[in-house]
Amino acid sequence: MLISNADGGGCSSAWLEPQTVDLVVAGSNPVSHPKLDPPMNVNLFPRPSDKEIEHLYQHARDAYAQLGVDTDRAIEQARAVPISLHCWQADDVVGFEVREGAVDSGGLKATGNYPGRARNGDEMRQDLDQVMALLPGVQRVNLHAFYAETDGKPVNRDALEPRHFQRWMDWAKARGISLDFNPTFFAHPKAADGFTLSHPDTGIRHFWVRHGQACRRIASAMAASQGSPCLINHWIPDGAKDHPADRWGPRARLIQSLDEMLAEKLPGCVDSVESKLFGIGSEDYVVGSFEFYSHYALSRGVVFCLDMGHFHPTETIHDKLSALLQFHKRLLVHVSRPIRWDSDHVVIFNDDVRAVFQELVRGNALDRVTVALDFFDASINRIAAYVIGARATRQAILYALLEPVNGIQDLEKAGRLAQKLARMEGMKQMPWGAVWDMLCLRSGVPPGVAWVSAVESYEREVLAKRR
Numbered sequence: 001m002l003i004s005n006a007d008g009g010g011c012s013s014a015w016l017e018p019q020t021v022d023l024v025v026a027g028s029n030p031v032s033h034p035k036l037d038p039p040m041n042v043n044l045f046p047r048p049s050d051k052e053i054e055h056l057y058q059h060a061r062d063a064y065a066q067l068g069v070d071t072d073r074a075i076e077q078a079r080a081v082p083i084s085l086h087c088w089q090a091d092d093v094v095g096f097e098v099r100e101g102a103v104d105s106g107g108l109k110a111t112g113n114y115p116g117r118a119r120n121g122d123e124m125r126q127d128l129d130q131v132m133a134l135l136p137g138v139q140r141v142n143l144h145a146f147y148a149e150t151d152g153k154p155v156n157r158d159a160l161e162p163r164h165f166q167r168w169m170d171w172a173k174a175r176g177i178s179l180d181f182n183p184t185f186f187a188h189p190k191a192a193d194g195f196t197l198s199h200p201d202t203g204i205r206h207f208w209v210r211h212g213q214a215c216r217r218i219a220s221a222m223a224a225s226q227g228s229p230c231l232i233n234h235w236i237p238d239g240a241k242d243h244p245a246d247r248w249g250p251r252a253r254l255i256q257s258l259d260e261m262l263a264e265k266l267p268g269c270v271d272s273v274e275s276k277l278f279g280i281g282s283e284d285y286v287v288g289s290f291e292f293y294s295h296y297a298l299s300r301g302v303v304f305c306l307d308m309g310h311f312h313p314t315e316t317i318h319d320k321l322s323a324l325l326q327f328h329k330r331l332l333v334h335v336s337r338p339i340r341w342d343s344d345h346v347v348i349f350n351d352d353v354r355a356v357f358q359e360l361v362r363g364n365a366l367d368r369v370t371v372a373l374d375f376f377d378a379s380i381n382r383i384a385a386y387v388i389g390a391r392a393t394r395q396a397i398l399y400a401l402l403e404p405v406n407g408i409q410d411l412e413k414a415g416r417l418a419q420k421l422a423r424m425e426g427m428k429q430m431p432w433g434a435v436w437d438m439l440c441l442r443s444g445v446p447p448g449v450a451w452v453s454a455v456e457s458y459e460r461e462v463l464a465k466r467r
């Protein structure tokens, strides 16, 4: 096998010589496997020249044009879809809250101890600036209430005000981006026993209602500041580890709390409710289940949120979209990646993410869904985690927009099902990567994986000094 060296030389060819080692497998004859030493001096993150990108793009554009797909249009459409970046990947969902005592994390846990976690608002904004410098297209930033900046003073959750987010609003305005928001119904002594808005204790339940009300006013202030709506997503951890004797009471109380919380009409504040199947410590029962919130959202005219990681381990959400969007006006999709019991691995360009956007494009419903990221991994460089996940999401959007939807749907209508399947499979070998690189070039960000060197520099110059 020949592997070309982008730097054009300096590489010993010794590792290219086929070598074999003998493996003795118990009960069998010895098997020969080629022994591959790691390549030296190979740049795994090359930056193709603009000319190379242009050249490959011309070829790709022609290939897609043969199928009736306009790649220039797909690039513009894919760039225009806002992706809301979750701020909590930068700090492992710790928050900036000034607390009087230690608290339980309440069901969210980031694993890993990679150096460089953002410890305050300035560091987090610096990280997000670096992330966004490497991302093409329209970005938003999604905050949680416990990223309030209170100048070292403890401010309880039900007393938060828009001024505690003034630095965030000023920062967003200076960059021409919009903010989204979330109340923080976890990591608090009043969430320690696993119930918040559905808590049987009226005092605790009301505390969390007041928190939600305070957060909705903050979302409305953000909307006023940015001159466009702020989506506020409500997720609560409420649930039981094992065999609750009463599954009814908490759900009835949650309706009561949500109704109280959402009663105030606030300009620019768009509410959504997020379902979950299970969490750590709520394996048996989650009050805000899929059915609960889908019906609540429909009956109250709020947005329903599906998180890709909040379902059975082998359950995917793409088939739900054409069902839900017959009834819901709008959905929020949290793009995430579940692995076994974890719902929040770094998003990659996998079948699940592609299928979501293919469904939305095929149903002409891309503009009826708000796209937000929700994952956190503390075991790798956090800036890279953002860039990988956000780029994979926009790549999936582009990939879906490069499909000859009318053509494959016509094949299906004509009963030419093998031809349809062949064309769908054939799309996988189309040069979509050349279109992606052009999308990056037109957006002024590195193509391919050439962004890695910028992250490595940032790690050396900024993250490594956070100790």
Ligand SMILES: [Mn+2]
Pocket: 274, 307, 334, 374
């Ligand atoms: Mn989520």
